[in-house]
Amino acid sequence: MRIPILKLNDMLLVSIQVVLDDQSALTLQEDLLQKIHETSASGVVxxxxxxxxxxxxxxxxxxxxxxxxxxxxxxxxxxxxQPAVAITLIELGISLPNILTALDLEKGIELLRNAVIDDE
Structure with a gap:
């Protein structure tokens, strides 16, 4: 099952609503990169x-x-x-440096818009 990637103005929106297994994560990666290429999106939430x-x-x-x-x-x-995901990442020693994060979708869109404007 493919995860939908929606275009919203000049950005893409990906909402993961399924349990990600290894194959679905890799498929999402390929699909997202292809969609970025096709749409020239300035950002992804x-x-x-x-x-x-x-x-x-x-x-x-x-x-x-x-x-x-x-x-x-x-x-x-x-x-x-989610808190459990954050805890797991820290307990596994996984660091995701330089990745922008926000608590919810609304704040994420606002953060992305500000980040894109700052880069222009």
Whole structure:
């Protein structure tokens, strides 16, 4: 099952509503990069609100997605990180440096707009 990627003005919105396994995470990575290429989106908001578990591989793929998108000139904001996910990331020793985060989708869109304006 593919995760939908919606275009909203000059940004993309990804809302992960399914349990991410290794293959679906890699598929999302490919789909997102292709959509960035097709739309020339200036930013991506990735909503993780429904994601209540994460492992080291999924965390690495998310971090790689952010790095790859930024190589393509697109800012990424992760929103809705659940407390259990944050705890797991810290306990696993996983660091996601330079990744913009926000508590919810609304704040994530605002943060992304400000980040894109600052880069112009």
């Amino acid at each position: 990735m909503d993780l609100t429904s994601l209540d578990m994460i492992d080291s591989f999924i965390a690495k793929v998310l971090g790689d997605m952010v790095d790859m998108a930024e190589l393509m000139g697109t800012k990424v904001v992760l929103t809705g990180i």
